[in-house]
Amino acid sequence: KQEVTQIPAALSVPEGENLVLNCSFTDSAIYNLQWFRQDPGKGLTSLLLIQSSQREQTSGRLNASLDKSSGRSTLYIAASQPGDSATYLCAVRASTDSWGKLQFGAGTQVVVTP
């Protein structure tokens, strides 16, 4: 069974510092991996989606890398801002899945202090 782990569970950084969030998964047979952001009391917003054939995806200050063979993905957020404070979750979709079912990590709660 696929296990998705995010370490650390919580992270606090001063404004301007780069954020590095880690996600590991036990089964490398994935179709894709997504990073989501969740604000308190809100739903999840998709940030980046990396297909299994890709090594990275970028959107503005966000960059996500994928190393399938080692079962790892990293989300980099450059020059963090207080508005980046949120919980970040990664989720994988198995290569054998036809219906878009996702397996989630527990998330990393990020606080960016002014």
Next chain:
Amino acid sequence: NAGVTQTPKFQVLKTGQSMTLQCAQDMNHNSMYWYRQDPGMGLRLIYYSASEGTTDKGEVPNGYNVSRLNKREFSLRLESAAPSQTSVYFCASSAQGGDGYTFGSGTRLTVV
């Protein structure tokens, strides 16, 4: 605005009561999902519907039933609520194959 709408946003039930959580999407997505989120455990899939008229169990289906009423609507029913079902419930939808995942804002359910 296009998206996934869930009702209600908050609910308190007594043990043994029943209720239905409603979900509707207006993005013409084929697939819909119900997840629950518990502290420290991430989101876990309860049920999903790959297309109108089909439903299937996810990781934690016990104690729940679902109905895919039409392409837009996917409801989750608790027949006899238990304290272990206290959680935040999220509905989501995606295009065929899982692209364009969109989540609702959640229903916070407390069973006392």
